[in-house]
Amino acid sequence: MKPLETRWAKCAAIVALAAMVSSCTLVPRSGPNKREIYAGSVQQEGDAFVVAVNDRVTRATAVVPALGFSPEFQRAGQLGSDTIRPGDILSLTIWENVDKPLLGPEGQVAAILEEVQVDGAGFIFVPYAGRIRAAGNTPESIRNIISSKLEEQTPDPQVEVRRVAGDGSTVSLVGAVGAQGVYPIERPTRTLSTMLANAGGVTIVPEIAQITVLRGKTTGKIWFQDLYDHPELDIALRGGDRILVEEDTRAFTALGATGTQSRVNFTTKDLSAIEAIAQVGGLLTTSSDPTGVFVFRNEAEPIANQVLGRSDLSGAQRMVYVLDLTKPNGMFVARDFVVRDGDTLYVTEAPITTWNKTIAAITGTLTSADSLLSLGAIGGGT
Numbered sequence: 001m002k003p004l005e006t007r008w009a010k011c012a013a014i015v016a017l018a019a020m021v022s023s024c025t026l027v028p029r030s031g032p033n034k035r036e037i038y039a040g041s042v043q044q045e046g047d048a049f050v051v052a053v054n055d056r057v058t059r060a061t062a063v064v065p066a067l068g069f070s071p072e073f074q075r076a077g078q079l080g081s082d083t084i085r086p087g088d089i090l091s092l093t094i095w096e097n098v099d100k101p102l103l104g105p106e107g108q109v110a111a112i113l114e115e116v117q118v119d120g121a122g123f124i125f126v127p128y129a130g131r132i133r134a135a136g137n138t139p140e141s142i143r144n145i146i147s148s149k150l151e152e153q154t155p156d157p158q159v160e161v162r163r164v165a166g167d168g169s170t171v172s173l174v175g176a177v178g179a180q181g182v183y184p185i186e187r188p189t190r191t192l193s194t195m196l197a198n199a200g201g202v203t204i205v206p207e208i209a210q211i212t213v214l215r216g217k218t219t220g221k222i223w224f225q226d227l228y229d230h231p232e233l234d235i236a237l238r239g240g241d242r243i244l245v246e247e248d249t250r251a252f253t254a255l256g257a258t259g260t261q262s263r264v265n266f267t268t269k270d271l272s273a274i275e276a277i278a279q280v281g282g283l284l285t286t287s288s289d290p291t292g293v294f295v296f297r298n299e300a301e302p303i304a305n306q307v308l309g310r311s312d313l314s315g316a317q318r319m320v321y322v323l324d325l326t327k328p329n330g331m332f333v334a335r336d337f338v339v340r341d342g343d344t345l346y347v348t349e350a351p352i353t354t355w356n357k358t359i360a361a362i363t364g365t366l367t368s369a370d371s372l373l374s375l376g377a378i379g380g381g382t
Contacts, residue, residue, distance in 0.1 A: 033348055037320060049308060051308070058338070060306045062337075064338065068226070069213070069222060084118060084134045084135055084139070085135055091161075091162045092116055092159065094146070094160075095158040096111075096154045097158075101154065102128050123135075124142075129150055132149070146161070170182050176204040178200015193228070196243075204245075206225055213242070214242040215240070215242075252276060254276070255344060257284050258281060260281050272337060272338060273345070274335045277334075283325075289347065289349060290330075299317050299319040
């Protein structure tokens with residue numbers, strides 16, 4: 001055979017082998033190609049809806065977890081700083097205008113009762129005045145009660161009541177705060193934001209910090225940033241509240257021809273497709289297909305019906321959203337498309353990448369075959 005004919009024969013063989021290999025799944029790759037993804041669509045008797053993302057789709061799917069406190073939390077007024085509560089400690093000083101006082105030795109001007117603790121039922125005991133309800137009253141109210149009871153036994157008693165440090169109204173703070181612990185509710189720390197500041201503030205990125213408040217059997221959660229963006233959400237605290245500060249646990253999975261293939265945590269409250277791609281190192285210039293950016297998601301029934309313009313779907317639906325970054329508005333659409341918790345971001349390989357892998361596999365095989373033939377020829381000639 002002539003050299004030119006030999007070269008043409010080799011080229012034809014390479015093309016035939018390339019077609020054969022590319023039609024099989026022998027070429028290594030990072031995942032399915034666009035054709036295989038579309039093959040799983042409902043339109044082709046699959047079980048997923050494949051939807052090209054446009055402005056209407058971005059608006060329908062722009063759902064961000066709404067965190068906030070219920071009206072029960074928001075209606076609660078601030079605690080009065082002088083209101084006595086179970087567990088508080090009082091200091092009492094009683095003056096009597098007699099030579100032989102009831103509460104002290106003869107000649108003593110005043111009787112001092114230090115660290116009188118309010119019991120769990122809300123009462124204190126004062127000699128000669130008996131058991132007095134303190135919880136729910138102010139120091140002034142308690143002073144009047146004690147004076148009226150002692151007036152029956154000693155003339156014109158003068159009573160002073162002071163509220164000192166106690167554990168009657170406290171909250172516990174745990175998680176990503178400067179100093180975890182149990183803190184009393186005092187005049188400067190009667191709201192959530194001031195109590196957090198008293199504990200040293202949050203120690204994680206504010207944009208992804210979430211605050212959970214547990215009050216009895218009721219739970220409320222809010223973004224830390226919303227406390228300052230919406231002052232009306234800065235709720236008043238109650239004794240026994242448990243406050244947890246933690247980092248946002250939402251994440252998405254990145255696969256395919258991206259800079260990183262891993263599970264990636266959210267770094268902002270709202271994460272767009274463009275930000276998600278950038279967060280994993282962007283598209284690979286040597287292998288990524290900008291027309292094949294896919295987001296796989298189990299979409300809730302109301303959103304799925306809205307996206308597809310239907311009303312007959314029931315339950316969560318498998319959705320595959322397609323982003324084409326090469327379109328005139330492709331970058332804008334990707335910037336507006338919101339990535340959600342549990343999404344899978346997948347970027348397909350460019351067709352030329354698959355072709356190059358196929359050619360590399362074939363030429364590598366031919367080179368190996370030529371080497372074996374050369375070895376055989378040498379072996380046969382010796």
